[in-house]
Amino acid sequence: MIDPFLQQTTVPLLERVAAFGQQRHAVLAGNIANIDTPDYQPQDLPVQDFERALRQAVEARRQQDGSQPLLPPSLGVSPANGSLSHLVWQQPTSGIQGAPAVGDTQRRTEDFFPASLSKAEPVRRNLTFHDGASRSIEQESMEMVKNASMQSFAIEVMRNQLNILESVISERVV
Structure with missing residues (x-):
């Protein structure tokens, strides 16, 4: 209810x-x-994939509601230096396998978060x-x-x- x-x-x-x-x-x-x-x-x-899925879900909800965005489409870290001091404009992409396209507004919130986001993978640290x-x-x-x-x-x-x-x-x- x-x-x-x-x-x-x-x-x-x-x-x-x-x-x-x-x-x-x-x-x-x-x-x-x-x-x-x-x-x-x-x-x-996969933290970056989760953040991408979250942006896509927010964008889909915003399109569904017809509300105006409060922020630019999305800000990303420049791959050149990897620091937050050089933010660049990036459009959301649908690079997550199993996630709906950005313009797909008929999906429920859970559809944007495929099971692959819950799988831990080996990572390389700096040391x-x-x-x-x-x-x-x-x-x-x-x-x-x-x-x-x-x-x-x-x-x-x-x-x-x-x-x-x-x-x-x-x-x-x-």
Whole structure:
């Protein structure tokens, strides 16, 4: 009964962000647990693919609602230097296998997040040891902190939206 109302908010997208953060936390914790394991290759979820799917879902929702974008189509990191100080304009692409096209507005939120976004894959970090493994407790800890911040933000925004909805339902003034 309340599901159609929640689908009109950003709650489904925030749920995806929180769930992705939880899955990524488990993968990063495994990396830290195996930091001294010989030949262990750190793993991570495809963060850039998840961000691309999130942008596509937001764009599809914006097109479906007919609302005007609040921000430019999307900002990306320049591949030349990989830093956020040189942002470049990028149009959203449908490079995720199983995800709908950007202009497809008839898909539900979960259609934009294929199962491939939940598969951990080996990653190469900047530091490589003599056994061929690339591991760094500092790098893994930093990734966990960034991931926890993203997840906490999504949960807090979702909590605020649900509190507003509860206030409306109970006819209270916030």
